[in-house]
Amino acid sequence: MDLMLLIQALILGIVEGLTEFLPVSSTGHLIVVGDAIGFNDERGKTFEIFIQLGSILGVVWFYRARLLDLAAGLNRAPERRFVLNLFIAFLPAAVIGLATHKYIKAFLFSPLTVAGALIAGGFAILFIERWHSHRGARVHRFEDLSRADALKIGLAQACSLFPGVSRAGATIMGGLLTGLSRTTATEFSFFLAMPTMFAATLYDLFKNLHLLHAEDALTFGAGFVMAFLTALVVVKTFLAYVARHNFTPFAWYRIGFGLLVLVYFWP
Secondary structure (H helix, E strand, O other): OOHHHHHHHHHHHHHHHHHOOOOOOHHHHHHHHHHHOOOOOHHHHHHHHHHHHHHHHHHHHHOHHHHHHHHHOOOOHHHHHHHHHHHHHHHHHHHHHHHHHHHHHHHHOOHHHHHHHHHHHHHHHHHHHHHHHHHOOOEOOHHHOOHHHHHHHHHHHHHHHOOOOOHHHHHHHHHHHHOEOHHHHHHHHHHHHHHHHHHHHHHHHHHOHHHOOHHHHHHHHHHHHHHHHHHHHHHHHHHHHHOOOOOHHHHHHHHHHHHHHHHHHOO
């Protein structure tokens, strides 16, 4: 086993786990870090897809008790309503993503477009935070979420198909615009990530099966486990942060990081 390759896998696993559920774009960070450590070839891109499974399983493990309660209570109206809302929110990105996947990969997936999305998203967060602070929240519990609210968040998530927008950023900001509290918007984003990321990751892995080889099992496994552990810590820490703070620091971070990406990859 190549020690340097293992270190690269662990680094990217940490980056994936740190950024996947924060409104900062994991795509942008993986592009920069992968290029900086020389792990950005076709195998590296497949590795990045694979370790997303580690991140999402970290969230599943964090919410395991609530998921079991949800599954056991599907005979009750509130649980069925929540599952229906998740399905409604999942649909826009699923339908649009299937229709546009190959075009997005071919024409939009570049460091400069990601940098532009990072910067634009940062300014969008500043605007939405200001708007939300004045308007306040009307939805503080999942039980109060309507089908129209779920659809609006789903449409916001579809915007994250543009590389660099950030799935977490789009859904959380969409939740704030819809009238959810910061904590409710964040938790709904986590729950919505489960079907969305499982579907997107498994689809991408299926399309890239020819790049998966048995000799890469240890490398991929190390990145997977590191992404799982890091995501588990990040989700818990982020929820505690959101309960007391707003998202403005993430906006300025996105703007600064986007400018860094522009400078780093400028032709």
